[in-house]
Amino acid sequence: MRVTRLRWLVLAVCFVLLTFGGRMGVHLGAYLPTFACYFTGFDSYGGACFLAPLQFALAAGSVDGLLKALLYVVIAILLIIPLGSAWCGWVCPFAFVQDVLDLIRRKLGLGYLRFPEGLREGLRPAKWVFLFIMLLLPLWAAFPILVPSVARHLNIPFCELCPVRYIMPMLTGRASYMGVDLENATTIILSGLGVFFAILTLVLSLFKRRFWCAYCPMVLVLSFFRRISLPKLKKDVQKCTRCEICYNVCPMDVEQVFKEREKENVTFPDCVLCLACIEHCPEDDALRATWAGKTFFRSTRKGFSRRRKIGVDRHKNKDN
Amino acid sequence: MGKRKQRLLRALGRSAEGVLRGLEEAADRPKQLDYFIEVMRAAYVDDCLAERLELSEPRPKVVGIYCVMAPEELVYAAGAIPLRLCGGSHEASCAGDELAPRDACPVVKSALGSTALGAPSLYELCDVVVVPTTCDAKRKMGEELAQHTEVWVLDVPHVKESEGARRQWLEELHGFKRDLERLTGNRIKRRALKEAIAMLGRAQHQARRLYQLRQAPVPVVRGSEAALALHAFAFDRADSWTEAMTRLNDELEERTRHQQPSQGAQRPRLMLAGAPSIFPNWKLPNLIEEMGGALVTDESCVGDRYLYDPVGAVENTMEDMMVALGSRYLMPCTCPSFAPNDDRLFRLRQAVEDFQLDGVLYLVLKGCVIYDFELQRVEKLMRELGLPVLRIETDYNPEDVEQLRTRVEAFIEMIQENTQLEVGA
């Protein structure tokens, strides 16, 4: 089976389970390092993103809250180790939404947009900004020493900004989230930006592959563990012809994989381990995926040709 | 037909026929090689390529292509026929002597001579020629060709690394596409391009099959034969060529299974690196094989590198296919006109491993400075890998064959002696 097809299947199943699993009796709790939105509702989600409860716990400001936050982090790490960035490529329900939008683009025959290097570099700090907002502002809410009137409303500042919080609940019938919270200036600004990001994400996902993922703080968090998490993308630099196919098929526009000329480990920070690069690499063993050091998927020219239906040799070699 | 053209036709036909006869004389040649010999004969000896290609009425446009950077997929998708024009004829290069500076390489001289005199006639068959700006000689050749025919210059960036260069290259290909549409009057449609990519994909797949078959420890095909078969792609329709190549590969697979070597299995395995040996300049491939070497691979843009890389389109949207073509025809190319060109050293290192090479003959065509420049790096690499390198500087003139023979023979002897010593030790 083609890896892409398998990935679609896994993504779709995860999407259903995590978004609607609650209605079918699946309850994994809000511990997952993936964007299964917490705000799809307790009654609906089968498992949810740990970032919302983490922010709540930080904003509580108590020792108890901090311990709880620590627990969330530890559980997340334990979940990250075996899957690594595959959480983004294979599990994330919002990735599924983006990939569906991308599929619509393809069916419409539209090309994808690739931001120029300068813009990509300029936007790279965005996820760091989101991460700091997520970790620091709730603490400010917990200990409102300065401007308490603003701080009071910063319990879950990242979620307020996160486009996923506005989009995913719509799918579970909570359309009311999609709107600006007019309670006060702080909420207006935060939710206003959030709605803006949500619309931007929905629209641009139709043109740019995995638009949101480039700014997603979860991708960043997962990348912190790319050295110790078990799945890895590896490259044989000698076998690589630098044909750039891996870059063209990469939904995350990771350029370094084809450019790398020294290191074997090419699990770069933006990699979501979708394995499309291995699937489309035309050189035998130039790219491979390993889990705990064991190769489970490798590139072959035969596979490349077979997928394009150009390698159907008339008689199969019986000896092989 | 002008007298000069007639004379040139006769002269280059004779030397081309000599090469083809030489291949035909080998009784153990693969049977399926004859198809490719006939393609070359039609192009160079019988001068009847137009008839062979069976160009229906109204005659499709024919696009002449130099170098390996112009995507033939686009040409086919526009309903035109591509022909590869890089020249390898000594006689044509003499005719081109007066049209180029003395130090220009024979490839350029030969192309200029053939274009100016229209011999072989396939040069006259082209409605337009595409000249990618690779090396200085090719770039200036484009300018000179414009006196005789319509020339489209394809601006190839020389530094592949930068994103700007790659974007500009993509723009250039879009321009090429528009030009083709204007020439043929056909809009290049998504489906047509998809089919063209698949058609050339099948050709590339077969070329890769041959490449892999030649890695077998016992060579089942001569280097001169394999090079001719690959080269014939230049003058054939892609689908007919692919069919013939499939048959050849099937035959060679059969030979591999029955361990039928084409020449002695004990021969030193050699690579012909450096500048390309373009038909009918079969000087070095023939010398290597006559003097007891097994020519198992080359890195020539009319040989093993010609069809090696595939197009990696996935989405089959127009834009995606154009991006994939842009990548295919720029990025993996190891022509020394690119700088930096470390990619080439990686490819060579891999070839040494894949083909279990014993030595490298490095052809420097007189006037080809860029291949000569990279010789030092290649020598350094090969020293590291323990492989001897023999640099041979020559052009298409057969006058130095005897001197070269001694050097090639001594080189092969040297390798044989050394491998014997290793076995003995």
Next chain:
Amino acid sequence: MRVFAGIDAGSTYLKAALVDDKRQLLGVKTAPTGIDARETAKEVLDALCLQVGVEPMALAAITATGYSRRQIDLAGDNVTEIKAHAAGARWALGADSEVRTLIDVGGQDSKVIVFDDNGAVKNFVMNDKCAAGTGRFLEALARVLDVSVKEIGPMALQSKLPCEINSMCVVFAESEVISLLARRHDPVDIVAGIHVSMAKRIAVMARKAGLSGEVLLTGGGGLNPGLVAAFEDELLCDVHIAEHPQLNGAIGAALLAGRLAAAA
């Protein structure tokens, strides 16, 4: 006792050598190649056999080398000069020699062969395009100076300050020499300059081939002490001369004929 013959059919001289199966050199003979190398080879070999006292028909094997090696039909086998010279040098030098580079200055070409410690050929460079750096270069210029080729070597050694000869091409070098004579330069200095120029030219080849260890000079050039001195100055290392410099190739071919070469 089995006897093996080697024939080195060079452009100027044809050389023949006989060795026995104990790798002993039995005899050598040299004659101008002439027009018909095949005939000359027959004559030289017959004369050599007579001199040594072996029946030509009793020769165990004959191997030819040199420029006209393919014309020598009485040889059962032929090898390139590179291989023959390598074998000859290994024989001449013995195991503990420091020589790793052989420079052969022949009539029509010159070559540099570099060996590894086992005596296997590591690399070689040949000059085969024109007469620069070959015996012909010396011959032609000696003629301009009206000196015999035998004399120019010792003559060059007497010079204190060799003239500079810049032309590589024999024809241009000739006119350069003539103009030096016209400017009343001492012929001794001119002759020395010619040797230096030639050594420089070949030294470039030697460096390209990867010059290492000490040098063995063979070919007609080995008979010329002026050239030996010029090489020593140019390469900055000891230059040895084989016992039979001109016959190195023929001896090597004879050893190869008996498959005795690798035993060195």
